[in-house]
Amino acid sequence: MAKDSKLILDPLADNNPITIQVLGICSALAITAELEASIVMSISVLFVLGVGNVVISLMRNIIPSKIRIIVQLIVVATLVIIVDLILKAFAYELSKTLSVFVGLIITNCIIMGRFEAFALGNGPWRSFLDGIGNALGYGIILVIVGFFRELLGSGTLLGFPVLGDPIEKTGLYALGYENNGFMLLSPMALIVVGIIIWVQRTRNKDLIED
Amino acid sequence: MGLKQNLHNFKEKNKDKKWLPGFNALFTFLYMPNETTHNGTHIKAADDLKRTMNTVIMALVPCLIFGMFNAGYQHHLAQGLIESADGFFGASFWTWDNFVIGLWKVLPLVIVSYGVGLAVEFIFAIIKGHEVEEGYLVTGMLVPLIVPVDIPLWMLAVAVVFGVVIGKEVFGGTGMNILNPALTIRAFLFFAYPTWMSGDKVWIHGAVERDQAIAAGQNLDAISGETILGTLAQNKEVGYNVMDMFYGIIPGSVGETSTLLILLGALFLIFTKIGSWRIMLSSVIGALVMGLIFNGVVSSGWITESSKFYGLMSTEFWHHLLIGGFAFGTVFMATDPVTASQTTKGKWIYGFLVGFISIMIRVFNPAYPEGVMLAILLMNVFAPTIDHYVVQGNVKKRMKRVKVKTA
Numbered sequence: 001m002a003k004d005s006k007l008i009l010d011p012l013a014d015n016n017p018i019t020i021q022v023l024g025i026c027s028a029l030a031i032t033a034e035l036e037a038s039i040v041m042s043i044s045v046l047f048v049l050g051v052g053n054v055v056i057s058l059m060r061n062i063i064p065s066k067i068r069i070i071v072q073l074i075v076v077a078t079l080v081i082i083v084d085l086i087l088k089a090f091a092y093e094l095s096k097t098l099s100v101f102v103g104l105i106i107t108n109c110i111i112m113g114r115f116e117a118f119a120l121g122n123g124p125w126r127s128f129l130d131g132i133g134n135a136l137g138y139g140i141i142l143v144i145v146g147f148f149r150e151l152l153g154s155g156t157l158l159g160f161p162v163l164g165d166p167i168e169k170t171g172l173y174a175l176g177y178e179n180n181g182f183m184l185l186s187p188m189a190l191i192v193v194g195i196i197i198w199v200q201r202t203r204n205k206d207l208i209e210d
Numbered sequence: 211m212g213l214k215q216n217l218h219n220f221k222e223k224n225k226d227k228k229w230l231p232g233f234n235a236l237f238t239f240l241y242m243p244n245e246t247t248h249n250g251t252h253i254k255a256a257d258d259l260k261r262t263m264n265t266v267i268m269a270l271v272p273c274l275i276f277g278m279f280n281a282g283y284q285h286h287l288a289q290g291l292i293e294s295a296d297g298f299f300g301a302s303f304w305t306w307d308n309f310v311i312g313l314w315k316v317l318p319l320v321i322v323s324y325g326v327g328l329a330v331e332f333i334f335a336i337i338k339g340h341e342v343e344e345g346y347l348v349t350g351m352l353v354p355l356i357v358p359v360d361i362p363l364w365m366l367a368v369a370v371v372f373g374v375v376i377g378k379e380v381f382g383g384t385g386m387n388i389l390n391p392a393l394t395i396r397a398f399l400f401f402a403y404p405t406w407m408s409g410d411k412v413w414i415h416g417a418v419e420r421d422q423a424i425a426a427g428q429n430l431d432a433i434s435g436e437t438i439l440g441t442l443a444q445n446k447e448v449g450y451n452v453m454d455m456f457y458g459i460i461p462g463s464v465g466e467t468s469t470l471l472i473l474l475g476a477l478f479l480i481f482t483k484i485g486s487w488r489i490m491l492s493s494v495i496g497a498l499v500m501g502l503i504f505n506g507v508v509s510s511g512w513i514t515e516s517s518k519f520y521g522l523m524s525t526e527f528w529h530h531l532l533i534g535g536f537a538f539g540t541v542f543m544a545t546d547p548v549t550a551s552q553t554t555k556g557k558w559i560y561g562f563l564v565g566f567i568s569i570m571i572r573v574f575n576p577a578y579p580e581g582v583m584l585a586i587l588l589m590n591v592f593a594p595t596i597d598h599y600v601v602q603g604n605v606k607k608r609m610k611r612v613k614v615k616t617a
Contacts, residue, residue: 176362176364177364178362178365178403178405178406180368180402180403181401181402181403181404182398182401182402183402185401191376194380198380
C-alpha cells in the first residue's frame, strides 16, 4: 500500500511532470491567465489521464507493440473529444476561452508519456493511481500559476474582484495600485513556472541536475 | 588605531556571521581591505570593476542634470508659464525653477532605483554567502534616465526587483547575465504598465494629474506632450526643429533626450576605452542603412501618405539618430561589456543589427515606439551565438592554413 500512495504523492512534488520532467509546458503557458480556465483544464486532464491509463492498462496485453502509438492516440483522442463535447454542452463560454487547447490535450506529452512509461507495464488500479497522481501534479502547477497571473494581472480570482474595483478606484486601487498587464502575457507564465522550479530546487537540492 | 583598523578588527571578530558580505560591501567603499593574495603572481590594473562603473556613471551625470532641467522646462512650457527656449542656451531653459521641479521629480527615481536594487543585491549576497557585487551601480543610474518622469515610484520598485532578480541574479549575478538589467527593468514596465510608459501624457510632469482633475470636473486646459516618435507614428507634423532634437529640448524619458550630451558621454567612454567605439559606430551605420532603405521605399512611391507607416518611413534617415532613445541606448546600453558581443568582428555585426532592427521595430510597429530597447534585448540574446560563429570561423580559417602547409 505504501507504494501505491507513492504513485499519487510523487508526481505532486519531487517528480512533478511540469517542474521536474518539464512536460506539458505549452498548455501551462497558454491557458493560465485565468484561474478558472486553469482549474477546468486540470480537471479535463485528470479525466483523460485517469481513464486513459486504465483503458491502456486493460488492453496492454493485446496491443501489438508496433502499432501501440496509434492505439494510444485513438484512446486519448476519444477521451478528449468527450471532454470537448461536455465542455461545449455545459460550459460554452469557458470552452471558448480554452479554445483549441482542449483539443491539444491529445498532444500533451504528459499523457502519452504516462501511457508509454507506466500503463503499458502495470495493472489497471496502479495505472489509475499513476494517472490521477500525474494529472494532479500537472494541475497543481496550473492552479498556482493561474492564481498568481489572475490575481496580479486582473486583480480578480475566479472572476471575483478581490483587490477592489480598478475603474471606481476602490480597495487597493484607491492607493494607486494598478494591474500588471505583463502577467496576462504568456512570457510571464514561463517566468512564473521558472520561479516555481527555482524555489522547488532550492528547497530540495537533490532535484538539481548535474 | 584609525577607523580603518577598527573596522578591520570588527570584520575579523565577525568572520562567521551571515551578514558579513553586507558589511564588506560598505567597508570596501571606504577603504582598500588589508587582505593580500597568497600565491602566484597577480597583475593589478587600475581599472577594476568599481572604476569602470564609476566612469560610466560620470558619463551619465550630464544627462541626468540636463534631464532634471528638461523635466521642469517641459512642465512649465506645457502649462504656458514660460516661453519656449531658443537653442541650447535658451534663457527659459536653465532656470532655477525648472531645476527644482526636475530635482523634485527625478531624485526620488534615483533613490528608489538605487535603494531597491542594492537591497536586492545585498539580500542575494547574504543568501549566497559571497561578496556584494558592484554590478548594480551603473544599472541604478541608467534606470531613472530611461523612464518617464511621472512613473509611480512603487512601479519602479517592482520593476527593479524583477529586473535584478530575473534579469541578473538567476543567471548567477554580475557578469553572468544574458540581458541588460536596466533594459529588462524598462521592458517590464513597458509591458506591465503600458499606460504609464506610452501615450502623450506621461512624458510631462503633471499631465496625468491634470487629466484626472479635468475628468473630476475642474475647468482647466489639458496639457500634453507627445514624443516625436509618437507624433510621427500618427502621421502628424512634428513641432520641433532638428536643433531642438539635437539639444534634447523635447519631451521624452528623463535622460535620453539630449543627443548632444549623449555624444559627449560617448566621447568620454571611447576616450577612457570603457565603451566600445565599434559597437557605437556600427549601430549608427545600421540605423542609417535602415533609414535609407525606408527613405528609398517612400521616394520610389510604394508607400503613400495614406499609409500608416508614412510618417516614420518618410522621416529623413539621419533624424532617426536624434529622436527617441536611439542615441542613449546605443551609447550606454548596447555597449554593456557583459551582454554585448566579445569578439571584434562580433561587435561589428552585433552593433549593426542593433541599429538596423531598432529602426525597423520603430517604423513597423508603432505600438512599440521605442524600438531600441527591444532591439538591444534581442541582440543581447544573440550575442553569444554571434561570438560562437566568429570564433568557429576563425578556427576553420586557421585549420585550412595548417592543412595547406602540411600538404
